[in-house]
Amino acid sequence: MGKFLGIPEDISGSKCKLFAFLKDYLMYRVNGWTGRWLSKGGKQVMIKSILLAxxxxxxxxFLLPLEICENLDSAIAQFWWSSNPPKKGIHLAKWEKVCLPKDEGGIGFRLIHEFNLALLAKQLWRLVQYPDSLVARVLKGRYYRMTSPLRAASARGPSYVWSSIFAARKLLLLGIRQKIHFGYEVKVWEDSWIPTTPARSATPVAPVMNPNMRVSDLINQESK
Known part of the structure; x- marks a missing residue:
């Protein structure tokens, strides 16, 4: 099958074989720079502006298979640590430590798998923010017709696009919480509405008598 905007038209079969072209693209760029004597600063710019992009x-x-993510991370790490091309060089630290933010002692590179989940979580957030968009209406009609994308149950035989977006839901839920407004739509025991880090639902100290209790039930309607 062909490609459209750099993405294969047929998303079926082995995903490792399907997305192997990403490593080929990356290695083509890396091999073009291997013979050059780049400083660490030059390599940092190349990695952040081109390889990770x-x-x-x-x-x-799409959610890339872990094998593909590890292969991409390995190729970037090998390019970073190599000193005398084509020698591989000595890896002086774990790649996970190198990818930490600068204020935590790292250089600020991105781990491919985590970056992948972050991009997919952004797509899921767009479905929440723009429910009237074409893609949101198509996915809603197929996967979460009577609820929101954040509360959708796992579907039977979903497309690979929806499976990829759905895989980022846990990550997105770690960073968001429900707005109260009048509290009629916020469930006390289920929704994350208490502004802790991360946000959480209320914790009962006794058996829950009303599992569908709303935050509006806790508000004095006279004094607000």
Missing amino acids: LPTYVMST
Whole structure:
């Protein structure tokens, strides 16, 4: 099958074989720079501006297999630590530590798998923010007709696009909470509405008598 905007038209079969072209693209760029004597600063710019940007468009739509993510991380790490091309160089620290933010002692590179989940979580958030968009209406009619995308149950035989977006739901829920407004739509025991980090639902100290209790039931309607 062909490709449309750099994405394969047929998303079936082995996903590792399907997305192997990403590593080929990345290695083509890396091999073009291997013979050059780049400083660490030059390599840092190359990695952040080009290598980590190559798979961004695909990762914003599909969840890459862990094997592909590890292969991409390995290729970038090998390029970073190599000193005398084509020697591999000595890896002086774990790649996970190198990818930490600068204020935590790292350099600020991105781990491919975590970056992939972050991009997919952004797509899921767009479905919440823009429910009238074409893609949101299509997915709603198929996967969460009577609820929101954040509360949708796992579907039977879903498309790979929806499976990828659905995989980022846990990550998105770690960083959001319900707005109260009048409290009629916020469930006390289920929704994350208490502004802790991360947000959480109320914790009962006794058996819950009313599992569908809303936050509006806790508000004095006279004094607000």
